[in-house]
Amino acid sequence: MNKVFKVIWNSRLNIFVVASELARGYCKSTAGSTSFGSLLKYPLMSALAVSISCILTTGTFAADLQVYDFSPQDPFEEIISGSTHLTGGFSGIQRGETGYTWTTLGQAREDGLITGDSGQWVDKDIFRMGSQTKSINYTDPVTGSTVTMKVYDNNDMQTEAAKDFRVVVSQPVGKDGQYVDRNLYQVGAGASLDVDVGQKTGNWVGAADNQFNVIMKSSVNTQNLSSAYHVTNGGSLNYQSKTVVQLGNSDNNIKDASNALAWMTAADFVGEFDSVIGKQNITNIDEFKAYNDALIQALQDGQIQLTEAQYADELNKARDTSLHGIFADTGSIAADDAIRAFVNRDAVSYIHGVGSGTNVVIDKDANIQLVGSDATVVNLENGARLTNNGTLGTAGNTYRGAYIIAARNTSFVDNNGVIDAGTNPEMADFFSSGAAGVAQGAHTAILANGSSVINNNSSGVINVAARGNYYGNTGVLMSGNATLNNDGAINIAASNEANSILGNGANIGVVTQQNTTFNNRGTLYIGRLAQRAPDDANTDIAIKQQSIGVHLYGNGTYNGSDTSQIIIGSKVQNATAIDVGGNATLDQKGSININGAVTGESVSSNIGIIARAGTQAAKVVHDGIINLNGLNSTGIQVLENGQITSSGTININGGLDPVTHYANYGIYVQGEKALAILSGTVNLSGDGAIGVHARDKGEIDVTENGTVNFKDGVNQTGYYIFGAGSTIKNAASSVQDASTQNATLYRVDGGASFYGSADSSAQLNASGDGATIIRTTGAGSHFDSGKLALSVTGTGATGIRIEGGATGEITSDAVIVRVAGKDTTAGIVDGNYYNLDGSVNDAQKGDSVLTSYAVLETANTADGAFGYIARNGGRLIHEGSINFTADNSTGILVDGGILENHSDVTVNGVAVNIQGANSEVTNSGVVTATDGQAAYLVGNNATLALNGNGETRAAGTAHGILLDTGAKGLTVDGATITMDSAGSGNAIENKAAISGIQLKNTTINVGNGVGVHTGASMAQTNSGTININGSGTGILFENVADGSDTDQTLDMSDSRDLVINVNGAQGNGIITRASTDLKTGASVNVLDSDGKSALVVQGTTKNVEQSGKLISVSDKAAVVDLNNGVLESFINKGDILALDASHTALEMNSGNGITFTNASGGKYCRSGESA
Structure with a gap:
């Protein structure tokens, strides 16, 4: 191995000159410790020969090499050949000139x-x-x-x-004032270097020999031309040291027209x-x-x-x-001054690996920490590989930030150790502010581009500090076609958060963009202290700055296996596990646990998955488990033009918090063309929990096995759809059941719509006490059942509610499977608007309308059930049919509402029960009570206006209309009431003893009962026809309860157009039993020769005024029978017409006689004669 810098061609001497060896005057061989001079066989050998001699001098074993005392002015670089062991310390290396001075803008x-x-x-x-x-x-x-x-x-x-x-x-430093385009140790083909420099125990971070402090620069802003270790062409570097590295930052770059002060x-x-x-x-x-x-x-x-x-x-x-x-004027600084070169994370690295087969290994006990530097710890290019078994990190960064690892152009990383982006605990001793100093600045753990592959293996940990001022921190930043495989742990926001942070940024785990892929089989954790190993105990920390586990967009792909976990810690707020947008692909089969349960005056929400604009439901799929274990959390949120499919499970493990009133949502869809397709499950636990919510033109499609399960709690809502343009479509094949107390399966509100599919096979149940299947409320909201199957079995439960001005339709295709249980109801239409907590919002009261074509029969309806309820001004348009044969059934309850019946209602019990004031019924169909109480029962404080040309029928013990105790009023207009001849009921039974019952163009057909049975006066004006076909009576005025004399005054003086036709011999027109004066004005036709009197006055009435038209063809009875024994006067203002002069018009055989007055306009003669 030889120490060499550059071989330079000298044109004057026509030779190569080795600059560094001429300058230093020596060279050391790794084969031994002999001085360079003793190795020279020929002292006058040229410099080129010397260099060649040094290059060829190698040993067969790893040679020890001391760290060279580099300086910017000394162009020397160490070229490694063979196996070399680098030892010593870095303290002798000159840093270089900083190239700046501090001042103020004012002074500048x-x-x-x-x-x-x-x-x-x-x-x-x-x-x-x-x-x-x-x-x-x-x-x-x-x-x-x-x-x-x-x-x-x-x-x-x-x-x-x-x-x-x-x-x-900036200050000039000279051409060689900093390390420009320098690679201090070069490890090429066939060479390997073990770096074992400085101490490994004790206060190594403060040891001078462990400090590599060099200002390195590149002459090209975007090319890594400077490094401490340059490993190329299959060379190997094994780093065994603990080193604090400082390579310079933006302060060391020139401040000129391109780089502001x-x-x-x-x-x-x-x-x-x-x-x-x-x-x-x-x-x-x-x-x-x-x-x-x-x-x-x-x-x-x-x-x-x-x-x-x-x-x-x-x-x-x-x-x-x-x-x-x-900007500063630095034009006086020379063009070749080193200050004009560049230090940044693309241009400078500590270790630079280049080329296929090049290997960099960080030993398990090694630790490299880059401090305050705009650079990269390990930069890999063009197929180089890094295996980290130890610790790599950055600490105390600037706002420009650094990379710990950069894998470029199809390079490879295997992390079996720890990567600390601002979180290494040993570095706390390096800063006066301790761990806060370590976390300072902007951090990115790994950059991966091209087709690079990052493997965070099962023992690997990536820790990313909580963000500081102005910028965010990132665990893995991918672009191009890079791939990240995570089998270990990635900890995001893994340091205590600073106070009063400036600027907007985020803590981000993995950025998956362009054509990159993230395969996650391990854990991402937001908001726990940094770990040394994936199985270290959790220590959750408070984080309120925005945090994102996976930021997925472009054409990026996230594959979360069933073993993967993304966890939002218990002290975290303002976090999102996965943020996906654009054309990205999400395949989430793992678990997302949202544990944030921060308390305080106000706490930001946490979200499992956000689907943003451009996402496609076919490509963005949650097929795993999301657990909402905290407060103010949402499992999935879909924004405008976003889409997602949820085929997995979402568990809401807490409802509306009773103290803060924060709510949890399983799925939240907001904005135009926002779509969530639910083919999976949402499980609700907790009072007031909401499973799925759409608003502002959002859409929910429930398909396949999509369902919301009500596990535990009260006042829960499965699906809440709000706002004009917001819709929900149900084409599911699942059974969905509102099974908890006061639960609502679907709430459609604020102008939203629900459309049941025409080919749906879904069954929707309400088995919870007071539960509702579908509640559509608010002006503009609309419900269409489609082919839904509905089953209502909970006590007081309801199938369909239309409220607050909404409209709805239960189509003929809908299947009412069962309406069973005490006080259950197929449908309720209500003018009131009810808030989620059940309170009435008077400002949103409206004209609600429910139209039903459903068929309700005894086979699917149990005793005690209702067909429908119309209340508080709500209008029921009944186009279907009701046929309840079970005893004591009720077809429709009208409680201050409106019923339009256009079809058949047949009930054994009460066909239509009227409760509350201002009830109105328009009947063009047939309403029948086959037995029981009445076709219409008017209850306490209730009034009824019965309109329409339909028919009311009653048989058995049932009345046509029963005014029960406490009833307040009745008007019948245009209706027909027909009493079964075999029945014992009356057409109108005034048990309530109310006055003012009014008939308008009404037809009453009576067999053996009574047309109107009342102990109080009817209205003064009435019209219509009462036909008596058996032994019945047209109007019977008496105490209804016991037949005794009523003390109420009868005044029907303007009721001449109410005609009673007595068709049989046993029939009666009008019978009175009263102790008061009477004004009878109805007309009576006795049409049978054996008939009875048209008017019979009984009781103790003393004065009668008659203004009707009383006609009789009876041979056996007078037209008017006044034989009560106490009558004193009788005034006729109408017509009393007997058959002829031989027949009696008025008869009184008891008492002391009466005063008879035939008033002006009155007629008292035989039939056909003039008075």
Whole structure:
């Protein structure tokens, strides 16, 4: 092995000159320790011959070599041949000139160093905004839960006089003042070098022999032309040392027209402008802070709704955000001065491996830490390979940042040890600030491009510090066609986070872009202290700056095997496991555990997977497990124009937090053309948990075996779809069941839509107490069942709810499998809008409409179930059929709602139950009570307006309309009520004893019952027809409960158009049993010659006024029977017409006689005669 620098052709002597050997005057062979002079057989041998002699002098064993005391002025480089063992220390190596001095911008301007117009900014104040990481709470107007957003913190905003800002000003160092284009140790073909320099125990980081401190430069900005160890052409380097490396940074580069002394944003404010919260006038930082406070307050009060980006835009309207460079005049520095060369992570490295077959090995006990340098620790190119069994790292970086490993152009890395990007614990002793000093600056653990392959093997650990000011930190940054295979651990944000961080950046684990591939079989962990081995115990740490496990975009591919894990630590907020966008491919079969459970005034959310614009559901697939174990977390979030398929499992292991009101979501889809396809499972545990949520034109498609399972908790929502244009489509073949108390399987809200597929084989169940299958609510929201199969079995459960102005349709293709259980209901339509917590929002009350073509039958409906409920102004349009034969069934409950029935409702019990005021029924179909209570039961505090040309039928013990105790009113308009001749019920039974029942153009057909049975007066004006075909009575006025005399006054004086036709001999027209005066005005036709009286006055009534038209053809009874024994007066204002003069018009055979008055306009004569 020989010490050689360059072989230079000397044109004057026509020979090659070895510059370094002529300068140093000696050469040492690795074969022994003999001096160079004693090796010379011919003292006058040319320099070329000397060099050749040195090159050929090799040994057959690893020779020891002492570290050479390099200097920038000495062009010497060590060329290694054979096997060599490098020992000694680095303390004798000269660093080189720094090439700068420190000064202030103000002083630099005074010294005439500032060029052109850039000097104007020196008189300004620098404005630092801080980072947009402060979390605030506000109430989500959609869900009512507490949500967070990130804003700027006034406490982080700073100003500093630009003139006082310290900068470095370049100074000339001369052509050889720094190491330019130098490769100090060169290991080529067939050569190997073992580096065993300095101490390995004790305070090695502080030992001079362990300090490699050299300012290295490249003459080309983008080419690595300088290194300590240059390994090429199949050479090998085995690094066994512990070394602190400093190679220079941007301060050592020239500051000229291409490289500013400083960049600044001035504290300049725009004055007057229009803001989302009104006109503003901002002229200084205090007013700017006040404006920020006002924006934040408006967000929290719900006055405005902005995204985080929109908020930042609104805030920045108030200031000049331009970035201004301040430049120095360095034209006096020579063109060939070393200060004009470049140090950066592309141009300088500590170890530079080039070429196929070239191997760099870091021994298991070795440790290389690059400090404060804009460079690369190990740079691999064109097929070179690195095997790291020890420790590599960077510490105390600048804002420009460094690479620990750069694998370029199809190079290879095997990491079996530890890669520390700002996290090496031994380096804490190197900095006065300890571990914080180690983490400082921007860090990138690995750069991989071309077709390079990075293997982080099962024993390998990559640690990345939490980000500092201005920039983010990255574990592995890939481009081109590079591949990362992870079987070990990658720890992101693995150091304690600094306070008041400036600028916006992120902690990123792996950047997978362009055509790169990340195959993960190991672990990514966000927010635990750095490890020395993958099986080290976890120590979770608090992290609030943005963190991303995998940043996947371009044509990148992420393959997460079933053994892979991405974990967000328990003290982490503002983190995302996988952020995917563009044409990328995601195949996530592993587990993502979101454990963030940070408490405090406001805590940012954590997310499992974000799918951004350009993603495709066929290529972005979650097929693994996502566990939401903390607070304020989302399993999958899909943004505008993004798509994802979730065929795996999402476990929500906590619902709405009772203290903070933070919610967890399984899938959250937001924005136009945002799509999530659910063919997997979402499991809900925890009160108030929401499985799947879409808003702002987002879409959810439930396919194949897609389902939300309700495991444990109350008031849970499976799918929540909100906003105009937001939709959910269900074409699944699965069975989905809202199985917990008050659960809702689907909530469609705020103008969103649900469309059940026409070829769906899905079955949707509500087995939980008070559960609902589909709740569609809010103006503009719409539900279409398609071919869904619905089964409602929980106590008080409901199939379909249409509320708050929404519309919905249960099509004829829908299958109502079962409506069973106490108080279960197939469908409810309700004008009220109910918040997620069940409270009523009066501001969103609307005209809800449910149209149903469903067929409900006894076979699928149990005792105690309801067909439908219409309440609070909600309208049910019934186009299907109800046929309940079980005892005590109820077809439809109308509770202050509206029923439009266009079909058949047949029930044994109550066909239509009316509860609450202002109920309205329009019937053009047939409503039948086959037995039981009534076709229409009007309950406590209820009123009914029955309209339409349909028919109401009652049989058995059922009434046509039963006004039950506490009922408040009844109007019948245009309807027909038909009582079965064999039944015992009445057409209208006024058990409530309410007055004012009104008939308008109503037809009542009675057999043996009563047309209207009431103990209180009907309305003064009535019309229609009551047909008595058996032994029934048209109107029976008495106490309904027991048939005793009523004490209510009857006044139907304007009811002449209400005609009672008594068709049989046993029938009755009007019978009164009262203790009060009466005004009867209905008309009666007794049409049978053996018929009874048209009007019979019983009880203790003393005064009667009759204004109807009473006609009788009966041979056996008077037209009017007044034989109650106490009647005193009778006034006729209508018509009383007997068959002829031989028939009695009015009869009274008891009492003391009456005063009869035939008032003006009254008729009292035989039928066909004039009065």
